[in-house]
Amino acid sequence: MGREDAVVKQVVAKYNNDKTRLMDIITDVQHELGCISDDTIRCIASQLQISSVDVEGVVTFYHFFTKTPRGRYTVYLNNSAVALMKGRTAIAKAFEEAAGCRFGSITSDGTIGLYDTSCIGMNDQEPAAIINGVVFTNLTTQKVKDMVAGMKAGKNVQDMVTEFGDGANQSEFIRSMVKNNIMRKGPVLFAPYEMGSSLKAALSKKPEDVIDEIKLGNLRGRGGAGFPTGMKWDFCRKSEGAKKFVVCNADEGEPGTFKDRVILTEIPHMLFEGMAIAGYAVGASEGILYLRAEYQYMKKYLEKILGDMREKNLLGKNILGKGFDFDIRIQMGAGAYVCGEESALIESAEGRRGEPRNRPPFPVQKGYLGYPTTVNNVETFCCVVRIMLEGGEWFKKMGTAQSAGTKLLSVSGDCSNPGIYEVEFGTTVQTLLEMVGGRTAKAVQIGGPSGTCIGKKDFGRRICYDDLATGGSIIIIGPDRDLFEIVHNFMDFFVEESCGWCVPCRAGNVILKERLEKIMSGKASMKDMEELESWCKIIKSMSRCGLGQTSPNPIYTTIQNFRDLYEAKVRKDVDYVTTFDLMAAVQESCKAAGRIPKVEEH
Amino acid sequence: MSTIQFTIDGKQCTAKPGQTIVEAAKQNGVYIPTLCHFEGLKPAGVCRICTVKVGGRNMAACTTPVADGMVVENKTAELEDYRKAIVEMLFVEGNHMCPTCEKSGNCELQALAYRYMMMVPRFPFLFPKRELDASLPKIVIERNRCVQCLRCVRAITAPDGKRIFGIVKRGGHAKINVDRELAQSMSDELAQKAMDLCPVGSILKKEVGFAVPIGKRKFDTKPIGSDIERA
Ligand SMILES: Cc1cc2nc3c(=O)[nH]c(=O)nc-3n(C[C@H](O)[C@H](O)[C@H](O)COP(=O)(O)O)c2cc1C
Ligand code: SF4
Numbered sequence: 160m161g162r163e164d165a166v167v168k169q170v171v172a173k174y175n176n177d178k179t180r181l182m183d184i185i186t187d188v189q190h191e192l193g194c195i196s197d198d199t200i201r202c203i204a205s206q207l208q209i210s211s212v213d214v215e216g217v218v219t220f221y222h223f224f225t226k227t228p229r230g231r232y233t234v235y236l237n238n239s240a241v242a243l244m245k246g247r248t249a250i251a252k253a254f255e256e257a258a259g260c261r262f263g264s265i266t267s268d269g270t271i272g273l274y275d276t277s278c279i280g281m282n283d284q285e286p287a288a289i290i291n292g293v294v295f296t297n298l299t300t301q302k303v304k305d306m307v308a309g310m311k312a313g314k315n316v317q318d319m320v321t322e323f324g325d326g327a328n329q330s331e332f333i334r335s336m337v338k339n340n341i342m343r344k345g346p347v348l349f350a351p352y353e354m355g356s357s358l359k360a361a362l363s364k365k366p367e368d369v370i371d372e373i374k375l376g377n378l379r380g381r382g383g384a385g386f387p388t389g390m391k392w393d394f395c396r397k398s399e400g401a402k403k404f405v406v407c408n409a410d411e412g413e414p415g416t417f418k419d420r421v422i423l424t425e426i427p428h429m430l431f432e433g434m435a436i437a438g439y440a441v442g443a444s445e446g447i448l449y450l451r452a453e454y455q456y457m458k459k460y461l462e463k464i465l466g467d468m469r470e471k472n473l474l475g476k477n478i479l480g481k482g483f484d485f486d487i488r489i490q491m492g493a494g495a496y497v498c499g500e501e502s503a504l505i506e507s508a509e510g511r512r513g514e515p516r517n518r519p520p521f522p523v524q525k526g527y528l529g530y531p532t533t534v535n536n537v538e539t540f541c542c543v544v545r546i547m548l549e550g551g552e553w554f555k556k557m558g559t560a561q562s563a564g565t566k567l568l569s570v571s572g573d574c575s576n577p578g579i580y581e582v583e584f585g586t587t588v589q590t591l592l593e594m595v596g597g598r599t600a601k602a603v604q605i606g607g608p609s610g611t612c613i614g615k616k617d618f619g620r621r622i623c624y625d626d627l628a629t630g631g632s633i634i635i636i637g638p639d640r641d642l643f644e645i646v647h648n649f650m651d652f653f654v655e656e657s658c659g660w661c662v663p664c665r666a667g668n669v670i671l672k673e674r675l676e677k678i679m680s681g682k683a684s685m686k687d688m689e690e691l692e693s694w695c696k697i698i699k700s701m702s703r704c705g706l707g708q709t710s711p712n713p714i715y716t717t718i719q720n721f722r723d724l725y726e727a728k729v730r731k732d733v734d735y736v737t738t739f740d741l742m743a744a745v746q747e748s749c750k751a752a753g754r755i756p757k758v759e760e761h
Numbered sequence: 762m763s764t765i766q767f768t769i770d771g772k773q774c775t776a777k778p779g780q781t782i783v784e785a786a787k788q789n790g791v792y793i794p795t796l797c798h799f800e801g802l803k804p805a806g807v808c809r810i811c812t813v814k815v816g817g818r819n820m821a822a823c824t825t826p827v828a829d830g831m832v833v834e835n836k837t838a839e840l841e842d843y844r845k846a847i848v849e850m851l852f853v854e855g856n857h858m859c860p861t862c863e864k865s866g867n868c869e870l871q872a873l874a875y876r877y878m879m880m881v882p883r884f885p886f887l888f889p890k891r892e893l894d895a896s897l898p899k900i901v902i903e904r905n906r907c908v909q910c911l912r913c914v915r916a917i918t919a920p921d922g923k924r925i926f927g928i929v930k931r932g933g934h935a936k937i938n939v940d941r942e943l944a945q946s947m948s949d950e951l952a953q954k955a956m957d958l959c960p961v962g963s964i965l966k967k968e969v970g971f972a973v974p975i976g977k978r979k980f981d982t983k984p985i986g987s988d989i990e991r992a
Contacts, residue, residue, distance in 0.1 A: 201942075204940070208923075209923060210919075210923040210924045210925065210927065210940040210943060211940045211941070211942070212924065212925070212926065212927030212929065212938050212939055212940040213923075213924060213927055213940075215927065215929050215938060216927045216928055216929050216938075219929045219930045219931070220929075220930070220931050495931070512928070512931070517804070517805070517806045517821070517824040518824075519825075519826065654932060654933065655932065656932070657931070657932040657933070658931050658932065658935075659909070659928070659930070659931045659932045659933065659934070659935030660807060660935075661806070661807055661808070661809050662807070662808050662809055662847050662850055662851060662854070662908075662909075663809055663847060663850065665854070665909075665932060665933055665935065666850040666851070666853070666854040666887070666933070667850060668933075669854075669887060669933050670850070670853070670884045670885070670887070673885065673887075674885075690883070694846075694884070697843050697846045700812075700819050700843060701809045701812055701819065701843055701846075701847060702809070703806055703809065703821070738885065
């Protein structure tokens with residue numbers, strides 16, 4: 160025991176023996192010990208007076224927590240579809256060759272570990288990887304060789320970053336090579352604004368009037384679901400609770416979105432100001448920024464901005480002398496897409512497995528620690544700041560009747576100018592394609608894997624809640640791409656990220672993926688395809704949360720919009736093709752029985 | 762308000778405020794199939810077999826409270842087919858060999874398969890490799906049969922209130938595990954309770970078996986749900 164015991168004791172004490180801080184406790188202990196072994200799990204459990212299986216449940220839920228060592232240098236290489244488009248396969252091979260181990264394992268001396276990871280929010284600069292928390296973008300095989308040589312020589316990871324991105328990426332608190340790629344600035348997010356001006360305007364109104372102004376502006380949540388923000392705040396304000404919480408959802412896990420990354424880098428003060436306004440409106444004095452683990456590299460910088468704002472009395476006690484108290488803490492995630500779902504996020508922030516909750520109660524009734532909580536997206540809070548300055552009427556003039564204002568889009572894939580674009584709601588896909596240099600596209604994935612894949616005939620459709628809704632992810636698919644590869648990558652993602660709570664999502668996505676593979680292998684009949692389509696409907700209708708309800712979409716929407724591609728893959732001459740491999744089964748059973756198969760391999 | 766009026770497939774029903782749709786339906790003689798649900802435990806909404814349609818939206822009847830004027834669709838052709846699909850998913854997701862299972866006849870999954878007249882699942886078998894744990898003194902955990910209903914997780918606690926069972930990993934890899942220390946000291950009564958709670962044959966008490974012969978078990982004579990259904 161010894162050191163392990165001491166580390167656990169110290170870390171648990173740092174968090175006041177508070178089991179709701181289990182995420183932070185595991186993070187800190189793993190930072191010290193390299194992994195969370197069964198012994199460490201028992202130590203943590205006994206310190207916190209909880210069952211060890213509760214701790215093990217959390218450790219094994221999150222991608223970045225591990226029970227076994229993952230190397231002194233741990234490489235997490237993004238495996239999103241766009242990473243694949245941008246040459247990930249060659250980069251992975253270069254890592255394996257240089258390091259001398261395969262993905263999913265560590266080198267024999269324990270120096271380097273290589274692991275896949277779901278989209279890290281760098282689709283505009285792929286291939287990209289995170290090594291010990293530091294982000295490396297636009298990787299080439301040469302860069303990989305140099306980096307691995309550096310690791311073998313014991314170099315500090317941060318020192319391997321030799322060039323820096325633009326804007327605050329250069330700040331001494333970030334020092335990252337990540338680029339912002341702000342391609343189009345709009346009037347809401349990236350127009351000039353003076354820190355504190357909006358909060359001042361809000362505090363001069365009554366909280367109810369702040370909410371009314373948001374309602375007047377028809378602001379809808381920017382995280383994807385599009386729930387009216389004013390209404391959510393109203394519910395939260397009217398909920399009974401000894402205290403209330405404001406939570407910012409910065410989990411940004413939908414493959415292809417990275418717009419929150421840029422907001423967090425360039426206008427974090429605007430976001431924090433928006434959270435304070437929310438706090439004032441709903442009657443909360445505590446805020447939490449739930450930040451995905453992939454964005455760990457910004458944490459120090461965000462802490463610094465929070466510090467600056469406290470100094471300027473924009474956060475803290477008696478803000479701007481108006482008798483309003485509000486402060487914000489940062490809660491780190493640990494790698495789980497489902498934690499972007501607001502109730503799963505709350506579970507996670509409370510130190511548990513990121514499994515969505517059953518509703519009712521809704522978070523506005525019983526959220527964080529059982530108190531009324533409003534959860535909003537990063538961009539939503541920034542829109543609030545602008546509405547306080549310019550008014551709801553002004554905001555509503557932009558966009559469409561159902562979708563007011565602008566939307567920040569993260570554009571990646573086969574286009575000449577990937578990056579973020581602030582456009583008015585109602586912009587057509589065609590207009591966007593022209594804007595980003597993606598005219599040759601044969602398909603566009605709107606809203607990430609959980610959204611819709613459309614073909615040319617639909618490029619006249621509009622990006623807004625009433626037509627093509629999106630939390631911001633736009634992936635452009637060029638004429639030479641194999642759509643099946645992309646769909647398959649998306650299904651891999653959902654199989655990997657399902658929390659496993661409910662049957663249709665847990666088992667159903669595996670079943671869908673297997674059937675897709677059968678179609679891809681050319682061994683499927685028309686009936687296989689028709690069944691696949693009907694199974695998608697079952698999983699969409701029976702799953703518990705938004706993840707399972709949308710996870711069949713990659714298959715479902717491509718069958719609808721690219722039926723000819725599927726029909727070209729399936730056999731029309733037979734009703735049924737078996738996937739059962741008799742020879743393999745005979746060999747397996749002989750092996751199990753200790754006999755030597757007398758059949759020849761075909 | 763003291764009583765709530767609502768309908769299930771057109772049938773007029775009454776309920777008390779705070780009741781879930783499943784509870785209220787039962788009281789009115791309507792069976793909504795359930796698997797993860799267990800009376801007295803906090804509903805988990807895991808299996809989704811109790812999915813009903815309210816106002817055009819699907820929801821789990823075990824976690825949704827009834828409301829006055831609610832119009833619940835229960836036995837529609839589509840819902841019944843989708844429920845059957847869930848039963849089938851559970852059969853292909855695990856490894857179920859009913860004829861050799863100690864729970865046969867008392868198994869709720871098997872009973873549901875009979876009720877839905879499942880001949881063979883529409884989905885291909887996934888044949889997962891799952892671990893059996895026979896190392897604990899009182900119980901065997903046979904994960905091949907586990908449906909992850911979370912009944913044991915919710916109900917079985919040590920004398921000091923700590924949970925003995927829990928879920929580890931996620932997605933298709935998620936599985937039941939125990940706090941070994943706490944599980945070592947489980948009493949006979951607690952082991953029996955865990956076995957009785959388990960809707961399938963995943964938690965078995967050691968040293969007893971087939972005390973009631975096959976043919977005389979719970980669902981051998983009466984189909985699941987028949988104790989609830991009234992015309
Ligand atoms: C699987 C899943 C992942 C989600 N991920 C995110 C996310 O990364 N960021 C986000 O803001 N909302 C995400 N959402 C939506 C949230 O549940 C929630 O609707 C949102 O945070 C509310 O904020 P808004 O109203 O400001 O959009 C996700 C939902 C689901 C079902
Ligand atoms: S739909 Fe998927 S992610 Fe959502 S609760 Fe069910 S298993 Fe978990």
